[in-house]
Amino acid sequence: MPTIDSLPPLRDVITTHGLSAKKALGQNFLLDLNLTAKIARQAGDLSGMDVLEIGPGPGGLTRGLLAEGARRVLAVEKDARCLPALAEIAAVYPGRLEVVQGDALALNPLEQLTPPIAICANLPYNVGTELLVRWLTPSAWPPVWDRLTLMFQKEVAERIVAKPGSKAYGRLAVLAQWRCDVRIAMHLPPEAFTPPPKVSSAVVQLRALPAPRFEADPKVLERVVAAGFNQRRKMLRASLKGLSPAIEDHLTAVGIPPTERAEQISVEGFCALARQLAIP
Numbered sequence: 664m665p666t667i668d669s670l671p672p673l674r675d676v677i678t679t680h681g682l683s684a685k686k687a688l689g690q691n692f693l694l695d696l697n698l699t700a701k702i703a704r705q706a707g708d709l710s711g712m713d714v715l716e717i718g719p720g721p722g723g724l725t726r727g728l729l730a731e732g733a734r735r736v737l738a739v740e741k742d743a744r745c746l747p748a749l750a751e752i753a754a755v756y757p758g759r760l761e762v763v764q765g766d767a768l769a770l771n772p773l774e775q776l777t778p779p780i781a782i783c784a785n786l787p788y789n790v791g792t793e794l795l796v797r798w799l800t801p802s803a804w805p806p807v808w809d810r811l812t813l814m815f816q817k818e819v820a821e822r823i824v825a826k827p828g829s830k831a832y833g834r835l836a837v838l839a840q841w842r843c844d845v846r847i848a849m850h851l852p853p854e855a856f857t858p859p860p861k862v863s864s865a866v867v868q869l870r871a872l873p874a875p876r877f878e879a880d881p882k883v884l885e886r887v888v889a890a891g892f893n894q895r896r897k898m899l900r901a902s903l904k905g906l907s908p909a910i911e912d913h914l915t916a917v918g919i920p921p922t923e924r925a926e927q928i929s930v931e932g933f934c935a936l937a938r939q940l941a942i943p
């Protein structure tokens with residue numbers, strides 16, 4: 664039986680399996696196993712947890728997650744060329760790595776896992792935000808997952824952790840911070856990847872809170888936040904006009920000056936407004 668020491672370096676894996684990076688699949692690989700181990704450690708203690716990884720590619724992070732003691736890793740990869748490389752890893756960790764070939768946007772892999780669940784991935788840039796929004800908006804809270812440890816372009820990472828009053832503050836920040844503790848865990852320069860992307864990257868950790876930070880109906884909150892930030896340069900009395908003819912009164916009732924703009928409103932303020940607007 665192969666052992667972990669017998670797994671080849673990732674550069675050899677790329678050559679052996681002809682894994683030339685495809686831009687359309689967002690393929691910027693991490694080939695330094697020390698780095699992938701460090702990212703896996705950011706996910707916290709994985710022993711006794713099922714882990715979902717999206718886009719394992721040649722499997723650098725996958726190796727890290729398994730070495731960190733994940734009970735089971737389910738890895739969803741769109742590119743069939745990666746499957747033989749991932750099969751080599753599966754052989755070293757019998758029964759602990761399952762690889763599903765397919766588009767993560769078209770599947771619901773969380774259904775196949777048993778809590779406690781962690782999600783950890785170096786996400787393809789073109790589907791990363793969409794996947795995050797899906798994980799943040801399940802039909803019920805708390806979600807099935809405990810924490811997300813995800814690599815994004817730095818600019819997206821900054822949008823997730825942004826505070827009111829900053830340019831990066833928007834829908835993603837409110838959505839994430841309403842129901843999670845969020846932090847940037849690591850910064851990575853372009854040279855950490857092969858091939859290097861044009862921009863820097865960052866690993867973000869999101870820990871699900873047992874209950875939302877402030878009470879609000881998710882659908883109403885989502886509508887308020889979307890309307891506010893769709894026209895972020897406008898004052899709220901204008902950008903939210905479509906939500907209620909009496910929007911100025913509602914804003915005043917919760918202590919928000921109608922002349923404020925969405926980027927100045929805290930998560931707590933948005934929730935207060937959502938509660939106010941939900942009153943029949």
Ligand code: SAM
Binds near residue numbers: 690767
């Ligand atoms: N995890 C590897 C690493 O860190 O080296 C690869 C990361 S690379 C940024 C993104 C990976 O996601 C690629 O392997 C790509 O083939 C895969 N991918 C792209 N779109 C996908 C999708 N819709 N569903 C699943 N995997 C996808």
